Amino acid sequence: xxxxxxxxxxxxxxxxxxxxxxxxxxxxxxxxxxxxxxxxxxxxxxxxxxxxxxxxxxxxxxxxxxxxxxxxxxxxxxxxxxxxxxxxxxxx
Numbered sequence: 001x002x003x004x005x006x007x008x009x010x011x012x013x014x015x016x017x018x019x020x021x022x023x024x025x026x027x028x029x030x031x032x033x034x035x036x037x038x039x040x041x042x043x044x045x046x047x048x049x050x051x052x053x054x055x056x057x058x059x060x061x062x063x064x065x066x067x068x069x070x071x072x073x074x075x076x077x078x079x080x081x082x083x084x085x086x087x088x089x090x091x092x
């Protein structure tokens with residue numbers, strides 16, 4: 001499974017980056033690692049995105065992580081464990 005993710009407490013530019021990355025990786029799941037700013041939550045409520053809940057992911061099933069708008073590994077929540085798996089392809 002391929003996932004596109006960003007930093008915790010996602011903002012508009014991180015969500016926009018995820019959506020843009022999906023044009024390059026159309027089979028990838030959009031995953032918010034945890035939380036979102038309140039204005040972004042309101043937007044997603046009005047304009048639903050095909051988001052996959054991080055709680056529903058099996059980290060063992062991830063084959064590729066496309067990471068956008070995140071500069072620190074410790075800001076991706078539960079996904080950080082998957083970043084340490086050397087068999088996973090990571091695209092930044």
